[in-house]
Amino acid sequence: MEKSIKIFAPATVANVAAGFDILGFALEKPGDEILIRKTDKTGIQIKNESAFTSMPLQPENNTAGVALQAYLDAIESKQGFEITFIKKVKPGSGIGSSAASSAAAVFGANELLGNPLPAKDLVAFAMEGERLASGSAHADNVAPALLGGFVLIRSYHPLDIIPLPTPERLCCSIIHPQIELKTEDARKVLKKQITLQNAVVQWGNTAGLIAGLFREDYALFGRSLQDVIIEPTRSILIPGYDQMKEAALQAGALGCNISGSGPSLFAFSTSLEEASRVAEAMQQVCSSLQIDSDIYVSRVNKKGPIVL
Amino acid sequence: MEKSIKIFAPATVANVAAGFDILGFALEKPGDEILIRKTDKTGIQIKNESAFTSMPLQPENNTAGVALQAYLDAIESKQGFEITFIKKVKPGSGIGSSAASSAAAVFGANELLGNPLPAKDLVAFAMEGERLASGSAHADNVAPALLGGFVLIRSYHPLDIIPLPTPERLCCSIIHPQIELKTEDARKVLKKQITLQNAVVQWGNTAGLIAGLFREDYALFGRSLQDVIIEPTRSILIPGYDQMKEAALQAGALGCNISGSGPSLFAFSTSLEEASRVAEAMQQVCSSLQIDSDIYVSRVNKKGPIVL
CATH class of the missing domain: 3.30.230.10 (Ribosomal Protein S5; domain 2)
Incomplete structure (x- = not known):
């Protein structure tokens, strides 16, 4: 040994x-x-x-x-x-x-x-x-x-x-804007109470994500990549979040959201080329806001x- | 035509x-x-x-x-x-x-x-x-x-x-206790606000149900048949609910919960024989409470x- x-x-x-x-x-x-x-x-x-x-x-x-x-x-x-x-x-x-x-x-x-x-x-x-x-x-x-x-x-x-x-063609773009955001602080902004109405929207999408993964249905997976509960408050802590997300979607991403408790964002695409374009589009937004950033493009690790 | x-x-x-x-x-x-x-x-x-x-x-x-x-x-x-x-x-x-x-x-x-x-x-x-x-x-x-x-x-x-x-062996038991319970009233007892903590438990189980169906994993599907948000308030409107559920699980059901907004309950089993035993076990509880009931045993209709 x-x-x-x-x-x-x-x-x-x-x-x-x-x-x-x-x-x-x-x-x-x-x-x-x-x-x-x-x-x-x-x-x-x-x-x-x-x-x-x-x-x-x-x-x-x-x-x-x-x-x-x-x-x-x-x-x-x-x-x-x-x-x-x-x-x-x-x-x-x-x-x-x-x-x-x-x-x-x-x-x-x-x-x-x-x-x-x-x-x-x-x-x-x-x-x-x-x-x-x-x-x-x-x-x-x-x-x-x-x-x-x-x-x-x-x-x-x-x-x-x-x-x-893990659907075969799923590729991920990550952007890590170089700002400090502590996990604990990101937890603190979460609302302890949420509406049942929003919760229903959320678990509809949870179910959609799981079904999308099993079906290898990229469109279903993509349109299920929504979060009506956490993203609205946490994204406020990430400068340029809305523009980065918009840029990712404009560049063809299936969906985009906060990675973990931030400040990184993830986006999904169906090829490494597309995932590269998506990462670059997000990085351009960061650059325009004078925020340094790292980007990563990767398949899902199996x-x-x-x-x- | x-x-x-x-x-x-x-x-x-x-x-x-x-x-x-x-x-x-x-x-x-x-x-x-x-x-x-x-x-x-x-x-x-x-x-x-x-x-x-x-x-x-x-x-x-x-x-x-x-x-x-x-x-x-x-x-x-x-x-x-x-x-x-x-x-x-x-x-x-x-x-x-x-x-x-x-x-x-x-x-x-x-x-x-x-x-x-x-x-x-x-x-x-x-x-x-x-x-x-x-x-x-x-x-x-x-x-x-x-x-x-x-x-x-x-x-x-x-x-x-x-x-x-739809997993092949999934069979359903229904008991309809003959009590009146209007859908509108069952909606009224729902809490409009829920805790994020409970919501996380709930969508973990939502995801488990979907994964269980795709995998044909009866055990996973069964242990995901939980509801920490709706069942605790709605079940109060159904006399004998807890005992019926307990009887269903004791009789071997994978899981049991409120059908729609009640008063019926559903339970799942992996054979029609088992589903019959489960339905009868629930009906015995109803009978002991002097509540008339109808029971149905059926595969999932595809x-x-x-x-x-």
Whole structure:
């Protein structure tokens, strides 16, 4: 058995429009790269060779550390590990930076220990990393980060994870405007009470998204990518949101919405060429507003984490 | 072309747990039987040979009359029709009595006129009958009554009707306790405001129902048959509701909930034998409470209305 392996774990999009808190998917890029190594002494050590210097290195303050510890506690292992971050999804981007780290750590450790648990069972541990990162143990980033593809979190109590089909031609554009927007703050703007009328519109679209994925019906999936509950308040925190979304749709996107709790946006298209045009159209809006941005164009990642 | 035909249109279950207002399915039995005849003079005449004598015979006060008139207006036809009700689903049962009538009328007229419109396009006219019956033009009864199977109403504005797959072994038990419960009153007890937290639970289950139907995953479908928003208030209007549901689950049902706005309950099983046991278990509860009841056991109807 290897003593040290390099892991890639993908960035992910959660809160997929009408799939708030229950639907996420994985990207082919970007993602985290970590080196994970079994050590002779017990405990978790974290090293950072990535570009993001603000990462806490104490395992109890690090999302990957917390996730890994939860995993080790569950399997009652005293094995020590050292995690070295090589590449890291930008923290605070809204594309599952903390989830990618947590997923990479538990996936890597599980590999090094001979896979005592199936990937699906790792989700609960990675969720502990999310609890640290955002104050809420949501699963719609860590589940696709670990399983790949689209994943439904049907229920949190008990946890019920349902992998969904991924239509072959679905391509994703991501724009990450370089503004700061904390997950916790994005949670605070949410209304605790909503109208039943809006909720009905929302779960009609939730159902439409799921049916669209199963049918490989891109038009149905696209017109179901609506959110009448979260987007109206959260989008206000993202400068230029309406114009970016409009630009994406004008460039041919099937739909566009906030990725996670923002500030990134995601849009879907049916080819990488179209997805590139869509990403560029969104970036032009950002540029015109003097906001720097990163863009990514990717198919939906069907594999989840891999050993590099 | 025939001048007169006999039509069967099925009873239906709407508000399928977490599919409130957006998901319905058709039953093989019971249903409405009507005779519809082209007449020489213009206008709609309604005759009633069914057991339910309280049916309004003025077309503008009759759900089938209103639906048929909306259809004729849309296709700009001056053709006159006579509708004779032969068998009728009990009004006020919560299994789409008004929807079956509306569906039968527009389906029959469309047949007699050589099918100028596809079945899907008839839904909007049958909805006008629902508006008369309940004050709200909902589609989750009329759409499955016209199309058969499970049907998703993804959106009302614009109307977007998505037929869904029907798992082969799915069988339904219906119990109709003989108590009066008006659709309008059942609407009044609904809370206009709900918590976001409950809404997330609800649309997780909405998504689970849709995924369960596509996967033919009976266990997933069953555990998704939950409703944390409507059932808690509406079930109070149905005496013995909790005991009936408990009896259904004890007898092996996959799930059980309120049919439409009640007072009927539906439950699902994976065989007709099991569905019979479930129906009987629910009926025993009704009997113990001195409430008369009708029970029906049926597969899911995949055809919608038929010419007899």
